[in-house]
Amino acid sequence: MKKIGVMLALLMLGVIVAGCVEQTQTTTTEGIEETSDTSTPIATNTTSRTQTVVSHYPVVVIDFAGKEVTVNKEPQKIVSLAPSITEILYFIGALDKVVGVTKFDNYPENVQEGRTVIGGFSDPNIEVIASLEPDLIVGTSMHIKYLDQLEKIAPVIIIDPKSIEEIYEAVELLGKVTNKEEKASEVVNYMEEMIEETRSKVKGAPRVKVFYIVWSDPLMSVGNGTFIHDLITIAGGENIFGDAQGWPQVSVEEVLSRNPEVIILPPHAGISAEDLCNSTLANTDAVKTGRVYTLSSDDIVSRPSPRIIEGLKEIAGFLHPEIFNFTYQPLICEATTG
Template sequence: MYKRYKHLSLIIALMIIALSLIGCTNKKTDNGDGLDNSAPNESSLSIEDDFGNKVSFDKAPERIISLAPSNTEILFALGLGDKVVGVTSYDDYPEEVLEVEKIGDFSAINLEKIIELEPDLVIIYGEGNEEENARLKEAGIPVVGFEPESIDEIIDTINKIAKITGKTAEADSLTNSMMEKRDEIVNKVKGSPKVRVFYEIWHDPLMAAGPGSFMDQLIELAGGENIAKDAQDEYPQFDLEQLVERDPEVYLTSADMPEKTPEAMMARPGFENISAIKSGQVYVLDPNIVSRPGPRIIEALEIVAEKIHPEIFK
């Protein structure tokens, strides 16, 4: 679901509503706090994004456009909802965002409308489209992109967005709460037997959440063992023979299409001998929670943990 997801371009169109993500590129390593320490006279409202773009403000932005639901959720969680003047048509949380001006979706944004809204800042997911970014910058609109791939990186993104919007105190409260809840969940499952888990990214061809994906991290933190953890990339194809051989005890996926139900999945040819199918431990999760790298990622962790270890979360 991230920068290394570009090889899934043939299925992105089908998954976009559920996954709420866009194509990506290689990510720049940050120094941990998001600051450009090489510039001693920088404004305190300064960061470097995940792709080397540096922005600095004399005062906190008053008009912000978000081009990804995850970033929108971060802005609202920081108390910046009244500053958000434009979002994509996929943005649906929190409820207040439904009243915000829509400026397109991931496949096509309305640049003219964005410029017309006169934002002080545009926040994108990933590196974005080079031509669109150039047009926005020509119009004098700063653009920053973030592509977190783990809980720690999501927290770092929250802190960076907070730093340029003057919301560092709110970010401290939010991220501390997230980390406390994460630790609480991890401690609950500590010492429990590892449960074999498969997370289905796509069904035709069958694709898994492999090593380096944040779902891989969630499974491990939740006391599971990702049966695709030794794959060659983050989102590998997984053939049926391999799936049956590794025999997951819990089968997870997200609702990327209406017809994907536990019953339909359990009726798939060849699946009948899988332990998760036999026991009925097949779960279709809310994609808006488990697929968005924002503040609700801890809620996603708890959901995954409940499915893997229901005996602990009764």
């Protein structure tokens, strides 16, 4: 009888152990394998691979408006409220998540195809945005006035870079919330390499005095604290209005007194290079020597996205053609007026 009792005891012990093993396996499907010390969960191999994806979220970030924004899961439907934002999302590999763009989005090519146009840059259609049921909306400071309405639809992140460094920050922030941090780092590293390469090439070269025309009437230029000013400086130039801040309105007399050696303007500045021949600015060294350059696109300097590097390459070529093997047809004025 004593032997039978021992055998029954062993049998019951086996059932208990088996039950514990089965319970542990069931717990594992929930994400971790519990041990006697519940404060120290041990991840199984299978679960570890799952946790690598899940553990990235929720993500909490501070956006450019100083708001704390929580993104609880990887965004699958993103609405972009600015072309520059769409471009950043493209470069970090998150464009496939974008469901809404503005009517001004034009990069990459055919970006509007298969996506809903949610209105203009400054006047997005809130109802259209809501109909897309996004799980993330990304805008600029232009859209803060719509914040209350937009936050009822989805988390809203505001990015508004004013310098090259802040473009890096914007790329990294969007990389973080879209789970594209590695790609975002690659993009920033590439930008930094191109900028450092340009700086290195112009090091020791004479600084070229530059007047950048943002708009012709009223005459507007760029000052310190803008990414265009940064591009001019990195490319080996001296912005003649670098002592101003932002986007200063300037007078023709000021331009003449500072006498730029190079004038740069975008295609849509309200004035062409040829128009300068018949203006008072014809008395600047830039016009006299034919060193008036028109960028290939407004977007490569006006949009704070990784494409700013394209703008840098063009500006560097304008300022130091001998260093960057740049050729450009000089402006030839048949006659100038005072």
